[in-house]
Amino acid sequence: MQLIYIGLFGALGCLGRYYLSGWAYALAGRGLPYGTLAVNLLGSFLLGLVMEGSLRSSLLGSELRMGITVGFMGGFTTFSTFSYETFRLLEEGSLLQAGANVLLNVLLCLAFAGLGIYLARQL
DSSP, rough: OOHHHHHHHHHHHHHHHHHHHHEEEEEHOSSHHHHHHHHHHHHHHHHHHHHHHHOSSSSSSSHHHHIIIIIHOOOOSSSSHHHHHHHHHHHHHHHHHHHHHHHHHIIIIIHHHHHHHHHHHHH
């Protein structure tokens, strides 16, 4: 049942990302990647809300929580997971690890995106 929740919620997350991005671009234009920013902001907020809420309450069962967090949020944005994990490191006082997580994710992901672009241009 858990896999069904993850798959169904994942599809909803993908559609949510598509529609929210489009709405943000229509509203703010394309001077900056506002659609991605809107998705990342909302996703980070929602993952923090759901994770902390589910840790403090039994309102969500484990299958539903996995459907929302892994499925919906995974389809919506993985930046939310990065944000949540970094915040938890900061909260635990692991400043070096949090800083390393930010630097490694941003710098290495940019480098790997560049590598992918470079390789695609060579084909």
